[in-house]
Amino acid sequence: MAIKQDWKDTVQRGVTDARWDEYDNMVRQEFANYNCRFGVAANWLIGKAILWTESGGPDNPSWKTRPMQIGNPGDPGFGVLKDGKEGSQVIMEPSLFAAVKGGQVNVPGVNVRAGIAYLFTRMAKWAEKSIPDDKDRQTFTYTVVRNDSLWSIAQSNGTTVEELKKMNPAAAAGIKPGQKLNYHKAKMGLAIESWRAWQSAIIASRYNVGDPDYGAKLDYLLTSVFPQIHR
Numbered sequence: 001m002a003i004k005q006d007w008k009d010t011v012q013r014g015v016t017d018a019r020w021d022e023y024d025n026m027v028r029q030e031f032a033n034y035n036c037r038f039g040v041a042a043n044w045l046i047g048k049a050i051l052w053t054e055s056g057g058p059d060n061p062s063w064k065t066r067p068m069q070i071g072n073p074g075d076p077g078f079g080v081l082k083d084g085k086e087g088s089q090v091i092m093e094p095s096l097f098a099a100v101k102g103g104q105v106n107v108p109g110v111n112v113r114a115g116i117a118y119l120f121t122r123m124a125k126w127a128e129k130s131i132p133d134d135k136d137r138q139t140f141t142y143t144v145v146r147n148d149s150l151w152s153i154a155q156s157n158g159t160t161v162e163e164l165k166k167m168n169p170a171a172a173a174g175i176k177p178g179q180k181l182n183y184h185k186a187k188m189g190l191a192i193e194s195w196r197a198w199q200s201a202i203i204a205s206r207y208n209v210g211d212p213d214y215g216a217k218l219d220y221l222l223t224s225v226f227p228q229i230h231r
Contacts, residue, residue, distance in 0.1 A: 003213050003220055011052055011221060015228045019058040023051060023067065023112050030116045034091070038120075042198050045230065047116050049221040050207065053214065054115070064108055068115025071105035076209065077118040078105060087190040088121040122206040127193040130162035133185035139167075144179040159183045 014020030031044035055067040062069065071078045081088050081100045089097060096117060099110045142157055150161045150171060163186040165172045171181060196202050200222065204215035211217075 003216050007217070008220065010057060011225055014052065014057065015225060017058070020052065021229075022058065022063075023108070024048065026109065026112055027051065027116065030113055033093075034116070034120050038124075038192060038195075040195050042120075042123075045222060045226050046198060046203065046218070047119065048226070049218045050115065050119065050203070051112065052221055053211075053217045065106050066111045067108055068111050068118075070100075070111050070114040070118060074209065077115070077207075080121065081114055081118055086121055087124060087126045087192070088117060090190060090192070091121045091124070092117045119203070119207055123196045123198065123203070124192045125194045125196060126190045128188055129191040129193075130160040130166075130186050131189045131191055132163070133158075133187070136185045138184070140183055140185070142181045142183065144175050144177055144181065146177050148175060148177075150175065153181065157183065158185050158187075160186045160188055162186075162188075 027047040028044045031042055031047055035041055051067055054069045055062050057063065066072060069075060070081070078100070080086050081092065081097075084092075084097065092100070096110070096113050099107070100114050104110045105114060140157065140159075142153055144153070150164050153159075154161050154164060164181055164183050167182045167184065171179075175181070196206070200218040201215040203218060204211075208214040
């Protein structure tokens with residue numbers, strides 16, 4: 001399906017109208033932060049393309065309230081972020097999580113940051129893994145008693161079977177009374193295993209709801225409009 005010409009004409013205004021670049025610094029900084037934290041290389045212009053596509057530009061009321069549309073009726077992203085689901089609490093910094101949970105998504109700065117957090121949440125590939133407790137890196141020791149299992153030891157000592165096996169490789173084959181096991185505090189939770197390709201079609205399928213032209217719009221902005229601005 002071809003992108004409508006009136007939409008192309010609208011976004012083309014952004015080439016000469018500096019108001020369309022109002023959130024550039026914020027978007028660039030958020031992408032830089034996530035790229036640094038998670039070792040990815042996502043182009044910040046993807047975030048700008050999503051913002052332009054979602055908001056329709058500075059002449060629309062949403063530009064000054066919900067430019068990324070997080071919190072709109074029918075938007076699944078708000079619920080995911082507010083409840084820390086799908087690994088989003090790993091992605092978001094505590095201050096952003098508090099702002100979203102507190103319902104501040106009508107503040108444009110929060111909305112933009114929330115939209116980018118949701119994007120990174122959806123582009124990550126998650127797996128259930130043993131996650132160390134960064135607040136307590138002390139090494140503990142447990143002495144095995146009769147009828148113990150790695151699972152029961154993990155449950156009663158605030159760690160995981162995976163952590164016990166990692167710290168005590170021989171325990172994977174079995175344990176016996178009197179055996180001493182070292183461990184760190186840990187819990188099972190979602191962790192990023194890898195990342196999806198940062199391609200417009202994939203981004204559209206993961207982020208957007210209901211616009212069949214979404215991927216094509218992102219491509220149009222990234223390949224036809226933004227090169228006129230960001231040389």
